[in-house]
Amino acid sequence: MRKLVARLALYLAALAVAAFVLAPFAWLVISSIASGADLLSRPLRWWPEHASFERYWTIFTSTDTGAPAYTFRHAIWNSTRVAAYATLVSLGVGIPAAYALARFRFRSRRALTLLFLGSYMLPPIALVVALYLLLGQLRLRDTVGGLALVYSSFITPYVIWIMRGYFLAIPPELEEAARVDGCSRFGAFLRVALPLARPGIVTTVIFAVLTAWDEFLYALILTSSVRAKPIPVAIAEFSGQHMIDYGMIAAGGVLAALPPVLLSLVLQRHIIRGLTAGAVKG
Amino acid sequence: MKRTPAHRLRGAGESGTLLLVLFLLPAMVVTFGLIVVPLADSFWTSLHRLNLTAADRPFVGFGNYVEAIRDAGFRQALARTLYFTVVSTLLELVLGLAVALLLNQDFRGRGLLRALVLIPWALPTMVNGMMWRWIYHPQYGALNALLTQTGLLDSYRNWLGSPALAMNMVILADVWKMTPLVAIILLANLQTIPGELLEAASIDGAGAWQRFWHVTLPWLRPGILIVLVLRTMEAFKVFDIIYIMTRGGPANGTQTVAYYAYTEAFSSLQFGRGAALSFLIALAVGLMAVLYFRLLGEEGAGA
Numbered sequence: 140m141r142k143l144v145a146r147l148a149l150y151l152a153a154l155a156v157a158a159f160v161l162a163p164f165a166w167l168v169i170s171s172i173a174s175g176a177d178l179l180s181r182p183l184r185w186w187p188e189h190a191s192f193e194r195y196w197t198i199f200t201s202t203d204t205g206a207p208a209y210t211f212r213h214a215i216w217n218s219t220r221v222a223a224y225a226t227l228v229s230l231g232v233g234i235p236a237a238y239a240l241a242r243f244r245f246r247s248r249r250a251l252t253l254l255f256l257g258s259y260m261l262p263p264i265a266l267v268v269a270l271y272l273l274l275g276q277l278r279l280r281d282t283v284g285g286l287a288l289v290y291s292s293f294i295t296p297y298v299i300w301i302m303r304g305y306f307l308a309i310p311p312e313l314e315e316a317a318r319v320d321g322c323s324r325f326g327a328f329l330r331v332a333l334p335l336a337r338p339g340i341v342t343t344v345i346f347a348v349l350t351a352w353d354e355f356l357y358a359l360i361l362t363s364s365v366r367a368k369p370i371p372v373a374i375a376e377f378s379g380q381h382m383i384d385y386g387m388i389a390a391g392g393v394l395a396a397l398p399p400v401l402l403s404l405v406l407q408r409h410i411i412r413g414l415t416a417g418a419v420k421g
Numbered sequence: 422m423k424r425t426p427a428h429r430l431r432g433a434g435e436s437g438t439l440l441l442v443l444f445l446l447p448a449m450v451v452t453f454g455l456i457v458v459p460l461a462d463s464f465w466t467s468l469h470r471l472n473l474t475a476a477d478r479p480f481v482g483f484g485n486y487v488e489a490i491r492d493a494g495f496r497q498a499l500a501r502t503l504y505f506t507v508v509s510t511l512l513e514l515v516l517g518l519a520v521a522l523l524l525n526q527d528f529r530g531r532g533l534l535r536a537l538v539l540i541p542w543a544l545p546t547m548v549n550g551m552m553w554r555w556i557y558h559p560q561y562g563a564l565n566a567l568l569t570q571t572g573l574l575d576s577y578r579n580w581l582g583s584p585a586l587a588m589n590m591v592i593l594a595d596v597w598k599m600t601p602l603v604a605i606i607l608l609a610n611l612q613t614i615p616g617e618l619l620e621a622a623s624i625d626g627a628g629a630w631q632r633f634w635h636v637t638l639p640w641l642r643p644g645i646l647i648v649l650v651l652r653t654m655e656a657f658k659v660f661d662i663i664y665i666m667t668r669g670g671p672a673n674g675t676q677t678v679a680y681y682a683y684t685e686a687f688s689s690l691q692f693g694r695g696a697a698l699s700f701l702i703a704l705a706v707g708l709m710a711v712l713y714f715r716l717l718g719e720e721g722a723g724a
Contacts, residue, residue: 152523153534160537163597164544166563167552183566228451236448243441251445258456260710262658264679265699268466268686269459292455295448324440353545355661360687371547375665378551385555392548403543407536414602415609 164396171195171389178385194390204365207377207384211391213365214373217283218395221369222351224287225294229347230340232291233298238328240299241306242314252303259296263356271360281367286358290351297350298343301413305339306332342413345406349399370395460703467696474690485697495698497673498681505592505677506656512596514648517603518641522633524604525611535608542601550665553594557581581667584674591666591675595659603648610644611637650713654706678702 170178171194173187194208201208240252270289271280279285313335314327322330333340355371362368368376374395377388403410467485471478489495524535541549556563557580568574581587614637622632660679663669669676669684676684679702686695 149526149528153528156520156523157534157537160540163552163556164540166556170555179561182570183563232447232451235444239441239444245441255452258452260706261456262679262702262706264682265463265703266456266459268692268696269462273459289455291451295452299448324437355547371545374547374551378554378665388551392551396544396548399543399545400540403539404536407539410539411605414605
């Protein structure tokens with residue numbers, strides 16, 4: 140009997156957590172498909188009388204350049220490009236650096252490792268004024284490329300931190316064996332170390348994409364038009380205005396949330412491994 | 422002279438040096454070019470009275486820093502930031518631990534719940550803030566509707582309308598988003614507890630609460646430590662969720678130090694002051710990071 144009660148309590152707790160986690164997001168989704176009248180009804184209708192996916196359709200087709208829908212579409216496209224470029228650059232320069240820090244012995248290796256790590260922890264507010272001026276000089280302000288470059292500067296240290304751990308966990312004997320078989324040093328990295336570190340690479344790709352997709356402060360200062368404005372800035376802009384179409388902002392929010400949420404659901408194992416990487420090894 | 426392959430791999434031969442440079446240089450250019458150089462530039466700026474509305478930019482030494490520390494607005498922002506940091510971190514720790522303990526139990530649908538719990542964490546911060554602002558809406562918000570329809574509240578409230586309440590409501594939104602991260606880290610730590618340890622405690626007659634207090638909690642020390650320091654460092658820099666939910670208002674009630682530095686630089690256009698404030702924040706976060714490594718080093722958990 141006692142066991143049954145404990146069992147019941149367990150399932151009730153699980154249900155409560157699930158409800159608490161899902162309810163706010165579910166409400167956002169419902170708001171995005173409810174009619175304007177439904178959204179403003181009192182008492183509030185929890186299930187909309189008139190549900191339609193019209194707003195989503197508008198976002199993908201709108202040609203009215205002044206409308207939120209048009210901005211959202213461009214912002215999503217900008218965010219996709221920024222995330223893709225920043226991930227490519229960060230992994231491209233970060234993985235070899237991580238390998239060098241894990242495998243090569245040289246003076247100031249420790250200092251360099253700490254410097255990379257320290258640069259990851261700097262609050263963006265400390266850099267944003269200088270970056271604003273620097274990007275202006277380079278004519279990269281309000282461009283997707285400029286924003287991606289800035290993102291690479293703090294995603295790269297993260298890549299180095301995680302990938303270094305993965306390389307350190309691979310026994311160096313494996314690369315030595317490859318070199319005995321005639322592989323060059325670079326060849327051993329390419330053919331032995333890199334394939335063995337693949338789970339780490341998957342994890343860092345996910346985190347690079349999520350970080351770039353989520354960043355706000357740099358984007359707010361360094362972009363100003365639909366040409367480069369990513370989705371967090373577009374959302375902030377429309378929710379700050381007085382005349383607000385909540386349904387449209389909700390639809391934009393759902394679309395912005397979809398890639399990271401789907402990514403985290405599908406690649407859950409990699410995410411959990413990444414969140415706990417090196418942190419807790421009891 | 423004959424060298425073994427292993428010897429060649431470890432030693433920094435000429436080709437090795439070239440490879441080392443090729444491997445490190447691009448990352449150094451990308452990182453330091455966009456972090457160290459701007460940081461140095463920003464420090465230089467912080468020593469000047471740089472105001473975009475004035476033509477000259479006189480050197481004032483540490484004047485901006487002294488001004489910032491004397492500034493009541495900054496001190497109030499600091500107090501608010503500490504409140505945000507302490508309350509949100511503690512709530513996330515307690516709730517995260519509860520969720521981790523739940524997810525560590527054996528029940529049907531555990532895998533599904535573990536996946537679902539990640540959703541708030543994955544939600545972009547801006548979407549999270551916008552979503553909660555909509556839920557808190559004074560006239561059409563779901564929170565007001567829910568609380569009045571269930572009889573818990575007799576009239577609608579303006580959740581973001583008064584300084585203290587607004588701060589707590591922003592904290593709630595942050596807690597909803599970040600608790601999953603804490604839960605996942607603690608769950609990973611929980612799963613390393615050897616079953617024999619809890620069994621032995623059971624045999625010795627320890628009840629569920631005693632087992633939790635004397636076995637589980639001490640075992641979670643490294644996980645709790647990591648959570649505490651990671652979350653305090655993040656919370657101290659909080660900007661995004663404040664920007665979207667309240668823009669620092671009402672009556673500066675949710676203005677944190679990062680937000681204050683932002684308004685000084687980009688609304689008041691006092692770049693020198695903004696840079697000095699940013700440096701003070703970076704310094705505080707740096708001190709926290711040193712503490713982090715110290716504590717973790719002693720724990721031997723190794724980050």
